Amino acid sequence: MKLKFNSDLGYQKESISAIANIFSGQTPAQSNFTVSALTDKAGTEGKLITDLGIGNKLELDEEDILKNVREIQLKNGLSPSTLADLGKNDYKFTVEMETGTGKTYVYLRTIFELNAKYGFTKFIIVVPSVAIKEGVVKSIDIMAEHFKGLYNNVIFKAYEYQSKKLDIIRDFATSDNIRIMVMTIQSFNKDTNVINIDHEKTNGVKPIDFIKETNPIVIIDEPQSASSTQKASEAIESLNPLCTVGYSATHKDKHNLMFRLDAVDAYERQLVKQIEVASVISKDNNNSAYIKLISVNNKKSPIKAKIEIDKWDAKKGTVVRMAKEYKVEDDLYELSGRRDIYEGYQITEINAKQGDEYVSFVGHEPIRLGEVRGEIDDDIIKRTQIRKTIDEHLNKELRLKKEGIKVLSLFFIDKVANYRIIDKEGKLQKGKYAIWFEEEYKNAIQNPKYTTLFNDVDIETEAELVHNGYFAQDKKGALKDTNGSTAADEDAYSLIMKDKEKLLSFDTKLKFIFSHSALKEGWDNPNVFQICTLNETKSETKKRQEIGRGLRLAVNQEGERVYGFSVNTLTVMANESYEDFARKLQNEYEEDEGIRFGVVEKHSFANIIISKDGEYTYLEQESSQKIFDHLKKYEYIDNKGKITNKLRSDLKQQKVQVPEEFKEIEPQIISNLKKLAGNLNVKNAEDKKQVKLNKMRYLSPEFKELWDKIKYKTTYSVEFDSNELVSKCVEEIKNSLIISKAKLIYSKAGVDITKAGTVTEENNRYSIDIEEPNFVLPDIITFLQNQTNLTRRTLVEILKRSKRLDDFKKNPQKFMDEVANIIKRKMRLMIVDGIKYERIGDDEYYAQELFETEELSGYLSKNMIGSEKSVYDYIIYDSDVEAEFAEKFEKNDSVKMYIKLPDWFKILTPLGSYNPDWGVLIEKDNIEKLYFVVETKGNILAEELREREYKKIQCGYKHFAALGNETIFKETDSFEKFIENV
Secondary structure (H helix, E strand, C coil), X not given: CCCXXXXXCHHHHHHHHHHHHXXXXXXXXXXXXCCCHHXXXXXXXXXXXXXXXXXXXXXXXXXXXXXXHHHHHHHCCCCCCCHHHHCCCCEEEEEEECCCCCHHXXXXXXXXXXXXXXXXXXEEEEECCXXXXXXXXXXXXXXXXXXXXXXXCCCEEEEECCCCCCHHHHHHHHCCCEEEEEEEHHHCCCCCCHHHCCEHHHCCECHHHHHHHCCCEEEEECHHHHCCCHHHHHHHHCCCCCEEEEEECCCCCXXXXXXXXXXXXXXXXXXXXXXXXXXXXXXXXXXXXXXXXXXXXXXXXXXXXXXXXXXXECCCCEEEEEEEEECCCCXXXXXXXXXXXXXXXXXXXXXXXXXXXXXXECCEEEEECCCEECCCCHHHHHHHHHHHHHHHHHHHHHXXXXXXXXXXXXXXXXXXXXXXXXXXXCCEEECHHHHXXXXXXXXXXXXXXXXXXXXXXXXXXXXXXXXXXXXXXXXXXXXXXXXXXXXXXXXXXXXXXXXXXXXXXXXXXXXXEEEEHHHHCCCCCCCEEEEEEECCCCCCCCHHHHHHCCCCCCECCCCCECCCCXXXXXXXXXXXXXXHHHHHHHHHHHHHHCCCCCECCCCCCCCCEEEECCEEEECCHHHHHHHHHHHHHCCCECCCXXXXXXXXXXXXXXXXXXXXXXXXXXXXXXXXXXXXXXXXXXXXXXXXXXXXECHHHHCCHHHHHHHHHHCECXXXXXXXXXXXXXXXXXXXXXXXXXXXXXXXXXXXXXXXXXXXXXXXXXXXXXXXXXXXXXXXXXXXXXHHHHHHCCCHHHHHHHHHHHCCHHXXXXXXXXXXXXXXXXXXXXXXXXXXXXXXXXXXXXXXXXXXXXXXXXXXXXXXXXXXXXXXXXXXXXXXXXXXXXXXXXXXXXXXXXXXXXXECCCCCCECCCCCCECCCEEEEEEECCCEEEXXXXXXXXXXXXXXXXXXXXXXXXXXXXXXXXXXXXXXXXXXXXXHHHHHXX
């Protein structure tokens, strides 16, 4: 198969022009010089001729370059450069292109464009690693025919620089045709490099001097890696470049940014695959001491370690996973809520030395940074990841094979021995990943669903042929772990790059690729649809590096690119929740690409096209700045340009204020703002209103009378039948308790990348049962005693009569949590039936002055009603029922005073505090005064209320009865029923 390239993609042509047009006004150089031109220097127009070779010659000065640069930046909507940014004879430019959008194609074609327009012939491509070098060399090879077709069969030669082949240096320098040299930064950034030493093959001249004389245009692939250090920058300067152009998705320094196609732009234009994240995470596995060391902080004293543990949450009645910073002498047993499994985990040492971070405990092995203990067996999770990746692969294959698209899946592993091992006899054997893969693959393809894919195949043979690994080898042929930049990696990268097109063909059985994690940069294949990272621990690998290997749009069997998200969806198999993955991905876009989600820039509107004096032109920077200042003045953005909820609200209501002088382009301005604003479902900030105390009503005798009736506090005592409690607990445990084994949760969500941020939408979720080894069973009776305060005898009786102790062995912690919750719930409900309230005395009450310190606010259009009869000028309601009552309290003449009882007015109950709705003073027949506390519900029938809520209301009756005054507690579901029964 031969890959075909589309020469007419708009964004690629824009990027090429962004660099080529920097030199507008440059005189095209003559070509076809002879060797004699080096000595007589005749006919040198447009060329730099030196004693060592023929080079690029720049005629334009800084002012010319700056004028061109600013025009290009304006067109592309970028912040304009200044003369200071440009530098004197040190021109550095950058192009930002998202991974998978054809960055290599763009800069290679830019080389030919610069030659066609201006006659430039000498180009160096600097790359950060062997992997990327192999990728670039392969790209030149497969694109050569395409470029010759576009540029009149132009003569050119490309070299992969190798210190053993210095003869290419002389050819590079003396040729009058296009010469492209691909070099790793490591090959020339040290004084000891061959290229920097006098050599006989170059007549005693340093090889690098030949390059210097040519004044090459230097293209830097991934400059954040290739030229990130002072030493690397100096090495590139030593090449004496006419200019440098850095191409990356993640620039560290954006020198004179000329073109930008970031992650959001690429996604919106569907130039890369849509991303969905499938996660495999454990649930209900709290039976071992779970510990994860997240970080160590030595910036302040004392040194602290951020550790994630499973902690008992008394409010929720269950175990929750929480991460906090701890110091030496902290005891995880105490901090976990005295969970027995953390016995002895007292911190004795925190080591913050970089690269050797760990935490030591009393009587337990130290834990190192990133290490996880007490989780479900990591092998179970990884095998599940492999199985789900195979499922995703086969489902896509079923759909895409008929469209002529071969589906590939990529597994990243961090330890080669997990996939291939050498036995004692020196023979290559399958590691555990390879064994698991073949077992899971054999099971999967026997599903009748995939019959059309596997007619008459030998299952055993098929499983062995569809997967393979690409790894570096030592001199004896043994596979080994490397960092991706060693000489041993060369063969591995060369092999996978040579197989790049072969892998796309249906004729090649190989579909599942296992590779060392060092391959995360430098190689991608357009038909990778699944990426699964199998790590020894949950890694902090960059999400963008993971997805970057599979973002490129797919190609069919004709080598043609296929467009559209209906085909191009990349599934990332993660071992964390998709929410966490998307959040980290957004953070990386912000940190690596400098994308400012939801932020307006001062130049955001500069490239809006307007009509001026009968011609179309750009709005330009000055006018864009005016719009920015206007948005800030109206508090639509903050000082940093971050969009506020006020703008979102006005966008939603279509009432955004645009400066009068820009009314003609209001639709374009609004369109730009909507893209940045994201979700417009916000409350109107202008509707927000502070609620004030109505002093006249607050100081009125009516309010004092009402408050004096209802303000007193009570205490309660209880009696209940323990035999009845045992019977009710046994019945509930026997019939309602559901205990499953610890499980894995598989969930999948699409990730939408917008200018406002990343958004996830779940489209699948289900659980996967797993078999776990036997647990060390904890002391269930002591646990339940601590939770319920019941006697051991009572607890033993409950457990024995329930006949559910076998479930305790399935998932001990889950069983104990659920049983404890059932017992406590039954106790609370029974206590209410036997509860007795007593007023504490005359000195225990809620002071009237508390109303003066209360700060309330609400939204006029959402949850506020103006009031004349309450102590506040507005009533903030929580439901439509409450709103209806407030309106009718206001209108009814019999209601002299009412208050929405504040949150701090609480009645203590065994089920938690209870806050009734209203306090009401009613005057009947202009004589009798009645004092009510009213509970309003949409339905007051006991069976329609949750049992817990219903019991709380019963406590309310008993509390107000115990006050011994004229206060009447009522529940009602309509104002009419309430007032008719007064």
